[in-house]
Amino acid sequence: MTPLALRDFEAEARRRLDPAIWDYYAGGADDEVTVRANTSAYARIGLVPRVLRGAFHRQLAVDVLGHRLSMPILAAPTAFHLLAHPDGEKGSARAVAAAGSLSIISMAATTAVEEITAAGRSANPDAAFWFQLYLQPDLAYSQAVIERAEAAGCSALVVTVDSPVYGNRERDRRNGFLDLPGLLVAENTREPLPTGEWGNPRSIGFTGDLSWDHLAWLRTATSLPVVLKGITHPEDARLAVENGVAAIVVSNHGGRQLDTVPATIDLLPAIAEAVDGRVPVVLDGGIRRGTDVLKALAFGATAVALGRPIIWGLAAGGEQGVGDVLSILRTELDRAMALCGCSSVLEVSRELVRPAPEESWSRL
Ligand SMILES: Cc1cc2nc3c(=O)[nH]c(=O)nc-3n(C[C@H](O)[C@H](O)[C@H](O)COP(=O)(O)O)c2cc1C
Ligand SMILES: CCCCC(=O)C(=O)O
Numbered sequence: 001m002t003p004l005a006l007r008d009f010e011a012e013a014r015r016r017l018d019p020a021i022w023d024y025y026a027g028g029a030d031d032e033v034t035v036r037a038n039t040s041a042y043a044r045i046g047l048v049p050r051v052l053r054g055a056f057h058r059q060l061a062v063d064v065l066g067h068r069l070s071m072p073i074l075a076a077p078t079a080f081h082l083l084a085h086p087d088g089e090k091g092s093a094r095a096v097a098a099a100g101s102l103s104i105i106s107m108a109a110t111t112a113v114e115e116i117t118a119a120g121r122s123a124n125p126d127a128a129f130w131f132q133l134y135l136q137p138d139l140a141y142s143q144a145v146i147e148r149a150e151a152a153g154c155s156a157l158v159v160t161v162d163s164p165v166y167g168n169r170e171r172d173r174r175n176g177f178l179d180l181p182g183l184l185v186a187e188n189t190r191e192p193l194p195t196g197e198w199g200n201p202r203s204i205g206f207t208g209d210l211s212w213d214h215l216a217w218l219r220t221a222t223s224l225p226v227v228l229k230g231i232t233h234p235e236d237a238r239l240a241v242e243n244g245v246a247a248i249v250v251s252n253h254g255g256r257q258l259d260t261v262p263a264t265i266d267l268l269p270a271i272a273e274a275v276d277g278r279v280p281v282v283l284d285g286g287i288r289r290g291t292d293v294l295k296a297l298a299f300g301a302t303a304v305a306l307g308r309p310i311i312w313g314l315a316a317g318g319e320q321g322v323g324d325v326l327s328i329l330r331t332e333l334d335r336a337m338a339l340c341g342c343s344s345v346l347e348v349s350r351e352l353v354r355p356a357p358e359e360s361w362s363r364l
Contacts, residue, residue, distance in 0.1 A: 003316070006288045006309045009325055013084070013315035020175035021083050025311050027256070029167035034255030034263070038286030041263030045295050046354050053341030058334050062303055062345055064280050065156055065225055065246055067128040069303065070100025071330050072345050073293060076251075076284045076305035077132035077158065077229075079108030079186070084315040090119035091319035092310055097127030099326040104130045104158050104229075104305065105188075107145070108204055112187040113152040121153075130156040130227065134163060135207045135214055143221050144192040150224060156246060157222055160253075162230025164210045167257040215243055227282075230257070232267050234274040237281075247280040247302075254285055254307045265296060272300025290332025294340065297348040 003009050014022055028035035060071040075096045082088035089111035096103045097120035105116050113131065120127040131149035136142045146157060172178060190198035207214065218226055225246030231237050232252055240248050250271050252261040261267075264285035275281055283296045284305035296304045306325070313325035342348050 003324065004328070006312065006325055006328060009309065009312035009316045009321060012317075013312040017084065017315050020172075020177050023171035023175055024080075024169075024177050025078075025084070025308060025315075027169055027171035028254065028259065029169060029256055030259035032255060033260045034252050034258070036255075037263040038252070038255055038265075039263075039288060040286075041265045042286060042289070042292045042295060045265065047291060047294065047336075047340060047352055048354050049339055049352065050341040053343070055338055055341045055343040055347075057343060058337045059344040060330065060334060060337075064102070064282070064303055065227075067102060067155070069102055069128075071333065072297060072301075072303035073287075073326065073329055073333070074101050074282065074303055074305045075103040075310050076249075076254075076307040077104040077106035077160075078307050078311055079106045080110050081311070081314055082110035084311050085318045085321075087314065087318035089116045092314050092322045093117070093120035093127075093129070094123040095313070095319045095322035095326065096120065096310075097124035098323060099330070100124065101326065102128045102130065104132050105149075105154065106132050107134050107188055108186045109188055110185060112198075113149055113154065117153045129154045130158050132158040132160055132229065134160055134204055135210060135218075136202075136205050137207050138205075139217060139221075141192075141202070145188060146218075146222050146224075148188065148192075148198075150222065154224070156225045156227050157218070158227045158229050158249065159215075159218065160229045161210060162232075162251065162253050162257045163206055164208050165206055167253070167259075169256065212239070212243060215245070219244075231271065232261055232264070234270040237271045237274045241275055241278050245279060247282060248275065249282045249284060249305065250301070251284045251305075265292075265299065268296065268299045268301060275300075287329075290329055290334070290336045293329065293333045294336045294342075294348055295353055297345055298350050298353045300350075 062072045089109045093116045117129050131154035189202045193199045227247040228240050229249035230251050231248045280302040283301040287304045313321035
């Protein structure tokens with residue numbers, strides 16, 4: 001059966017993957033309340049279209065930190081693509097680059113960052129990449145990883161701030177997922193050797209005392225723009241802007257870190273208000289339809305990022321599958337814009353969405 005929607009790729013991925021690997025990709029923290037909330041929240045936000053606006057040609061392109069993207073949809077960082085398909089990170093990077101979009105490369109990628117950026121650029125010489133960092137307690141080592149990402153051509157550093165410790169993933173604990181031998185080679189956490197080569201991989205650590213002071217340290221460690229991923233509180237969004245970050249990613253880590261964090265789409269309006277257009281706001285979590293993208297833009301996101309759907313495409317059909325996922329979502333967004341009377345993503349505004357999440361909360 002030809003997949004028509006992102007959920008068709010999900011079903012195919014589930015059929016193809018080893019159940020423990022499937023559980024790792026699909027699962028979240030504790031009772032997975034946030035995993036479910038991220039997607040179900042979109043169903044209770046209604047779209048109220050404008051008509052007779054002659055939106056015959058639609059412009060989907062957006063600018064994010066100096067990169068012109070063909071659409072407001074990017075690839076969120078996700079770990080271990082080689083567990084999904086032999087095309088791995090190179091396949092997903094090629095597909096995202098060919099679609100004119102941007103990949104955020106996970107620090108826990110199973111392919112070396114240099115190979116990922118080269119693969120993406122072979123599909124599109126203008127392709128852009130950002131590198132996601134879990135700041136390591138050993139700052140000298142963090143610095144080496146950052147310099148490696150810079151040398152590989154990554155143009156921003158995306159620091160994940162929602163993970164001072166690892167979330168409680170009970171599916172993985174039951175499956176013994178993290179104990180599977182030889183499974184988790186994170187190629188970008190190898191030891192720097194005096195020869196300039198990379199030695200044995202270190203296991204990824206988390207910085208339990210992660211604080212704004214580390215952000216100050218990062219400024220000394222890199223000249224790249226710093227993006228904070230995992231902002232959910234409007235006050236943190238305000239602090240992020242005051243501390244000079246280049247962009248923020250509103251994210252609850254796909255429900256994999258702290259359970260019962262509200263859906264990101266419900267958190268977005270207050271954050272967009274706090275940021276007030278000063279830096280780009282990317283939202284991830286639960287984007288499965290073009291109408292979801294449109295709602296995020298309407299509530300103030302500059303762009304959205306996809307986590308699991310990229311993995312579903314990869315597992316179901318390798319590079320081609322990721323390309324199909326992106327193309328389906330693009331077509332859906334374009335159709336939703338036409339039906340809402342929007343000629344450009346810049347015309348997608350709050351007048352199109354009812355009720356606002358706060359209103360729906362007050363009725364619960
Ligand atoms: C399998 C998997 C691995 C992930 N790995 C990372 C990672 O290495 N670094 C990171 O910052 N976020 C990681 N995330 C979180 C995603 O970047 C993103 O926030 C989340 O998946 C978005 O939700 P969605 O899956 O509903 O699209 C991961 C998510 C999944 C599902
Ligand atoms: C140490 C790898 C962490 C990957 C990750 O962020 C996730 O599974 O959510």
